[in-house]
Amino acid sequence: MITIDLDSPEPLFNQLMTQIKLAVQQKNLLPGDALPSIRQLATDLDINAKTVAKAYRLLERDCVIESKGYRGSFVHSEALNNLDADIKKWLNEVIAQDVSRYREAGATDSEIRIVFQDVLSGNKQSIVSNDTKQTEE
Amino acid sequence: MITIDLDSPEPLFNQLMTQIKLAVQQKNLLPGDALPSIRQLATDLDINAKTVAKAYRLLERDCVIESKGYRGSFVHSEALNNLDADIKKWLNEVIAQDVSRYREAGATDSEIRIVFQDVLSGNKQSIVSNDTKQTEE
DNA sequence: AATTGTACCACTTATATAGATGGTACAATA
DNA sequence: TATTGTACCATCTATATAAGTGGTACAATT
Structure with a gap:
């Protein structure tokens, strides 16, 4: 089956x-x-x-x-x-909105990624990055 | 200098x-x-x-x-x-709040990560994942 | 002509982690 | 005793991407 x-x-x-x-x-x-x-x-x-x-x-x-x-x-x-009400669907909508907010504030995608990783990893404050992909120049 | x-x-x-x-x-x-x-x-x-x-x-x-x-x-x-008003500081605060919101809704960190990657990569909807680290069982 | 910031192209290296595997162990049950 | 879901230990592979390097090219200037 x-x-x-x-x-x-x-x-x-x-x-x-x-x-x-x-x-x-x-x-x-x-x-x-x-x-x-x-x-x-x-x-x-x-x-x-x-x-x-x-x-x-x-x-x-x-x-x-x-x-x-x-x-x-x-x-x-x-x-x-x-069947349709899984968390992923909700997450997709909410996160898309939130990311738009970050981008409008001037943050680069790399910065967003890095801060996110830090928050998810439980780091209080990221000392090791400011970033933006170098090709984003 | x-x-x-x-x-x-x-x-x-x-x-x-x-x-x-x-x-x-x-x-x-x-x-x-x-x-x-x-x-x-x-x-x-x-x-x-x-x-x-x-x-x-x-x-x-x-x-x-x-x-x-x-x-x-x-x-x-x-x-x-x-000097202090860089985007990273603001991002850290806002994202920490947003992540708390996702977690309270029942989303696992891996799910949050994946949806985020999708959104940042410009994927409309992630077909290829639902996840949660397997050790999170 | 030389210098400025900027914008593309491509590449290598290192790290993070998602996915999957394997084993062991537990309480509750029938 | 065998089976249930669950929990924790660990390891491997593949992928994504951050960081950095290198080159070329452009318009606007002095």
């Missing part, structure tokens, strides 16, 4: 998410249905269990599936409403 | 910016003073002219210096007021 392409540039965990969402959308998987266990699916597809676990974890965060510990993973009761 | 450390992990263009700002702050360079030409300074320090040009360009954007085309570069008349 679920297949993956090892040669595709698309990450495996992402392929899994897409396929599971598709199955839900096409009613091949109904709310409450049990999903194959992480280890089982990993064995079937001959990939690492951690990769499957990653897909499941993100699908759970997006409320498409629901993990019930030792009992297994199941399609979320509101799965159909959440 | 201006020295650089080729072995420092701090980027050369950044060292230049810091030194020039310092000279302005210490009144070794006064508003209106002419700066050495890009090629001249590059020759003196034995580094590439593009590296100096990069420092000058960013200093001009931050209103610390002023380029007058063929006439050369000069210390900005309001330089002293702008």
